[in-house]
Amino acid sequence: MILATALSYTYPVGVRPALRDITLSIGAGELVLVTGPTAAGKTTLCYALSGILQHEFGGTCSGYLALNGRPVTEYAGVGELNRYVSMVFDDADSQLIFTSVEEELASGLETRIDSKQEIEDRVRDVMELCGITHLRERPPYALSGGQKQRVAIAAALAMDTDIIILDEPTSELDVVATSRIIEILQDLKARGKTIIIVDHSLEGYRNVADRVIVMEEGHISREGTFNEIFPEQQGSMKALYTDPDLEPYSPVNRPVIATIDSLIKRYGTIEALSGVSLTLYEGEFIAILGENGSGKTTLVKHLNGLLRPDEGSVHVRSLDAATAPVIDLVKQTGLVFQNPDTMLFADSVRDEIMFGLENIGADSPDQVIGGVLAMVGLSGSEATYPRHLSRGERQRLAVACILAMKPGLIILDEPTTGLDEKESDRMMDLMLTLQKSGHTIIMVTHNMRIAEEYASRIIAMENGRVIGDYHNLKGRAS
Ligand SMILES: Nc1ncnc2c1ncn2[C@@H]1O[C@H](COP(=O)(O)OP(=O)(O)OP(=O)(O)O)[C@@H](O)[C@H]1O
Numbered sequence: 001m002i003l004a005t006a007l008s009y010t011y012p013v014g015v016r017p018a019l020r021d022i023t024l025s026i027g028a029g030e031l032v033l034v035t036g037p038t039a040a041g042k043t044t045l046c047y048a049l050s051g052i053l054q055h056e057f058g059g060t061c062s063g064y065l066a067l068n069g070r071p072v073t074e075y076a077g078v079g080e081l082n083r084y085v086s087m088v089f090d091d092a093d094s095q096l097i098f099t100s101v102e103e104e105l106a107s108g109l110e111t112r113i114d115s116k117q118e119i120e121d122r123v124r125d126v127m128e129l130c131g132i133t134h135l136r137e138r139p140p141y142a143l144s145g146g147q148k149q150r151v152a153i154a155a156a157l158a159m160d161t162d163i164i165i166l167d168e169p170t171s172e173l174d175v176v177a178t179s180r181i182i183e184i185l186q187d188l189k190a191r192g193k194t195i196i197i198v199d200h201s202l203e204g205y206r207n208v209a210d211r212v213i214v215m216e217e218g219h220i221s222r223e224g225t226f227n228e229i230f231p232e233q234q235g236s237m238k239a240l241y242t243d244p245d246l247e248p249y250s251p252v253n254r255p256v257i258a259t260i261d262s263l264i265k266r267y268g269t270i271e272a273l274s275g276v277s278l279t280l281y282e283g284e285f286i287a288i289l290g291e292n293g294s295g296k297t298t299l300v301k302h303l304n305g306l307l308r309p310d311e312g313s314v315h316v317r318s319l320d321a322a323t324a325p326v327i328d329l330v331k332q333t334g335l336v337f338q339n340p341d342t343m344l345f346a347d348s349v350r351d352e353i354m355f356g357l358e359n360i361g362a363d364s365p366d367q368v369i370g371g372v373l374a375m376v377g378l379s380g381s382e383a384t385y386p387r388h389l390s391r392g393e394r395q396r397l398a399v400a401c402i403l404a405m406k407p408g409l410i411i412l413d414e415p416t417t418g419l420d421e422k423e424s425d426r427m428m429d430l431m432l433t434l435q436k437s438g439h440t441i442i443m444v445t446h447n448m449r450i451a452e453e454y455a456s457r458i459i460a461m462e463n464g465r466v467i468g469d470y471h472n473l474k475g476r477a478s
């Protein structure tokens with residue numbers, strides 16, 4: 001189905017090859033899990049195996065790649081390749097362009113299927129399969145991160161291609177949605193589809209993946225069965241509510257940094273927050289957990305003025321977040337978005353950080369920029385074009401932009417998305433250092449391991465409400 005021999009690739013502006021000497025063969029009905037550290041070339045491999053790289057990206061490519069027995073260069077272009085390969089990109093936003101979920105799913109089919117009825121049936125089935133039927137008429141841009149990811153997966157599955165390539169498709173999904181997607185992939189595999197999936201969270205694939213490929217610095221460093229590559233159990237998610245190290249939250253003896261009182265927020269007819277009340281204290285390291293669409297992002301956006309309350313109130317220190325100018329709120333609260341790409345738009349890493357600094361009128365910016373880049377491990381990348389960084393690197397740049405403004409309260413919306421375990425821990429260690437130096441940290445996450453290991457307080461949300469608030473006695477920030 002897929003045959004690559006000595007495949008190497010360098011991006012048009014790249015100095016080093018992003019892929020080096022890749023040789024692999026993947027058959028029908030095989031599910032291959034690709035993993036490896038940030039910037040190892042996993043996304044680039046996905047682009048290559050889907051033919052996009054050779055047909056759309058330019059750059060220098062050598063070696064041989066055939067899909068379905070035919071050299072990829074012989075396909076007329078991405079239009080023809082789309083009949084055989086579909087891809088879910090690691091940035092769902094870049095993929096969703098239509099005005100409703102239903103349209104998004106139908107659009108790809110309209111060029112390939114004549115019967116309207118058949119298109120409708122296929123769209124309905126795939127929405128049901130991915131659990132997004134209730135989002136049918138919603139515009140994709142107005143969905144939560146996890147909901148968007150499910151729509152992007154559904155759009156790829158609707159195409160019913162022989163090869164399906166998924167680049168970190170579950171990074172923003174909660175535990176239930178992730179296992180659902182893995183079940184779907186298992187079913188597709190049984191039906192003879194070839195599936196290539198990049199993921200950092202591995203355990204769910206133990207009994208599903210036929211093979212694991214580990215990439216490092218552009219080449220395949222290891223390849224084998226799941227049990228060969230990961231012989232030890234990595235520990236499964238612990239149920240939050242039965243954890244003996246969590247103790248119901250009681251107020252602490254510290255200054256208050258933010259007060260949220262009976263907060264209600266609606267998007268049209270959808271009530272995203274239904275009366276949230278919380279008091280947050282200086283120096284806390286708070287993890288907010290909850291299923292996709294439970295209101296986590298909506299809640300934190302109230303703390304820096306991106307959203308204003310419909311009812312109830314939010315105060316950050318002495319500022320009333322309903323009326324305070326955004327510039328005043330931003331100086332208190334820095335928010336790193338769920339998807340770093342929505343924050344990055346300048347032509348260089350330096351300009352990206354400069355933008356925020358100019359807004360607040362900071363002194364000696366070059367010193368600040370050098371300092372924050374060193375903190376996030378991107379020293380020397382001042383002149384790099386942000387879009388040429390890997391997802392993990394872009395995520396760290398987004399954090400650097402916020403750190404540069406030195407806000408007392410730092411909010412990270414799913415900060416470890418797209419980062420491998422080592423990188424995630426590095427990011428968390430950075431947050432821990434900032435907390436120890438007096439910052440208050442709030443992170444929204446689906447990663448329970450990270451919440452339990454680091455946070456001093458864990459807040460659980462469901463359906464727009466807080467359903468649990470705990471001291472995390474074991475957290476390193478406690
Ligand atoms: N469009 C591009 N132009 C130039 N270099 C790029 C481009 N995209 C990626 N790179 C570089 O190629 C290397 C591999 O990146 P890639 O995105 O494939 O890594 P990855 O393993 O998917 O990383 P992550 O886990 O962070 O998503 C990185 O060094 C990255 O900076």
Ligand SMILES: Nc1ncnc2c1ncn2[C@@H]1O[C@H](COP(=O)(O)OP(=O)(O)OP(=O)(O)O)[C@@H](O)[C@H]1O
Nearest residue numbers: 142144145146147267272292293294295296297298
């Ligand atoms: N701009 C918007 N317009 C309309 N509805 C929205 C918008 N943003 C979010 N919603 C809806 O509000 C609810 C809460 O969304 P929110 O993004 O706060 O959830 P979340 O807990 O952060 O989810 P995830 O874990 O998937 O990121 C969801 O039902 C979502 O579809």
